[in-house]
Amino acid sequence: MSIIEKAASRIDRQRSAATAVPASPAEASVAHAVLADSPAVAETVIHDTVVHEPVHAIPAAPAIGNEQPAMPKFTTRRVELDLARMRELGMVTAAGGRTPLLEDFRIIKRPLLQRAFGERSPAGKPGNLIMVTSSLPGEGKTYTAINLAMSIAMELDHTVLLVDADVARPSVLRTLGLPNQRGLMDILVDDKLDMADVMLRTNVDTLSILPAGTSTPRATELLASSTMSNLVSEIANRYPDRVVIFDSPPLLLTSESRVLASHMGQIVMVVEAQTTTQHAVKEALSQIEGFGNVNLIYNKTRDLPGIEETYDYHYG
Known part of the structure; x- marks a missing residue:
């Protein structure tokens, strides 16, 4: 038997x-x-x-009309910014009260926002794409990019996407106390990835972050590719209230920053007071000659007795 x-x-x-x-x-x-x-x-x-x-073979669920089986959905990940730690590091936060730094960035952001949503010429780049760069490392560009993003996130009518585009030496997540994540470079390398797969939402409801992602020796070519152009167009136009801040590599050290500038509607260059030479500033500006809407932030000034570091904003 x-x-x-x-x-x-x-x-x-x-x-x-x-x-x-x-x-x-x-x-x-x-x-x-x-x-x-x-x-x-x-x-x-x-x-x-x-x-x-x-045991019998399990039949497939019957289709209803032309309905197709549900495809898996990707959900945007969420991270928690330590706002108390950011305040201790001297950064802009909504709960930090009225500080000189907060007031400085309120002045800095206003003309940027006006141009971001002003009338654009047919051949012009989207004004809501803003690149923050510097001549050399250590001048405060990442600090400025984060504070600018946090200040604009406090607006009632705008949302912000902060992109770490310093792909050779990413520092946005490290500065914010967050671990490394997939990001911009991964999207450009893998066409199966979408923005939603790598973008990070934060506990500041109007602020999202796109990390730099996995380092690659082909960063310059990827940033100059049609894939990057399409991505930039998508993030600039998907939401009408969005401002996109790119933390860029320094202009005098890498070729990525000049390629990135070609996609931007506005450029902000951070200059460290009493440290960056006039020659370095002129050389850096020559790297982005021909690009419109170039602005300077004079960083770490101590012009007034008794006043801590302040920011002074100038048009280039």
Whole structure:
């Protein structure tokens, strides 16, 4: 007698016995073990009763009309910014109260916002794409990009996407105390990735972050590609209230910053007071000669006695 026939015979005996004398726990356990040895029998547990059923092919769910099976959906990840830590580091936060730094960035952002949503010429780049750069490292460009993004996020009518585009030396997430994540470079390399797969929403409802992503030696070529042009167009135009801040590499160290500038509607260059030489500033400005709407932020000035570091904003 085959295993299947033995199992079927055992089921018949159990059904007959069930109407007379309940099986003991030991007997039920033995029956369960025997039936489990058969590859043609599957088990379904209903409350405390073990029911054994022959295995059949499971038919696909019937389609309703032309309805297609649901595809998996990607959800944007959420991260928590430590706003108390940011305040301790001297950054702009909505709960930080009225500070000189907050007032400085209120002055800085206003003309940028006016141009971001002003009338654009047919050949002009979107004004809501703003690149923050510097001549050399250490002048405060990342600090400025984050504070500018936080200040604009406080607006009632605008949202902000902060992009870490310093792909050779990303520092936005590190400055904010967040771990490295996939981001911009991964989207440009892998056409199966979408913005929603890598964009980070934050506990500041109007602020999202796009990390730099995985480092690659082809960063300049990727930033100059049609894929990047399409991505920039998408993030500039998807939401009419969005401002996009790009933290760019320094102009005098990499070629990525000049390529990135070609996509931008506005450029902000941070100059460290009493440190950056006039020659470095002129050389950096020559790298973006021909681009419109170039502005300077003079950083770390101490012009007034008793006043801590302030920011002074000038048009280039």
